[in-house]
Amino acid sequence: QVQLVESGGGVVQPGGSLRLSCAASGLTVSSYAMSWYRQAPGKERELVANITRAGGTNYEDSVKGRFTISRDNAKNTLYLQMNSLKPEDTAVYLCQARSLLGYIFWGQGTQVTVSS
Numbered sequence: 001q002v003q004l005v006e007s008g009g010g011v012v013q014p015g016g017s018l019r020l021s022c023a024a025s026g027l028t029v030s031s032y033a034m035s036w037y038r039q040a041p042g043k044e045r046e047l048v049a050n051i052t053r054a055g056g057t058n059y060e061d062s063v064k065g066r067f068t069i070s071r072d073n074a075k076n077t078l079y080l081q082m083n084s085l086k087p088e089d090t091a092v093y094l095c096q097a098r099s100l101l102g103y104i105f106w107g108q109g110t111q112v113t114v115s116s
Contacts, residue, residue, distance in 0.1 A: 009110030022095030
């Protein structure tokens with residue numbers, strides 16, 4: 001049974017940092033394309049960053065230079081380091097795993113609130 005469990009969200013002031021984690025079980029993160037998405041109230045879910053099986057990374061324009069996606073194969077965990085946070089980064093952040101055959105798995109999400 002595949003499980004993706006996000007953690008690390010919280011309330012932070014503008015300019016602050018958070019590191020999100022997505023602990024995987026039932027799959028191996030290095031064998032999947034792994035992504036972070038976010039969904040703000042009243043808005044559609046958007047891709048924030050992804051990391052390919054080969055380790056290549058891609059970022060949504062608004063987070064480039066501020067966010068870093070990475071994975072720890074030994075811990076089977078995906079991360080999102082978020083620096084210089086802005087109020088517009090407020091959202092539920094979700095982890096996604098996509099297999100080569102197109103199977104998709106989602107975590108339950110973790111809330112990030114950036115507010116003074």
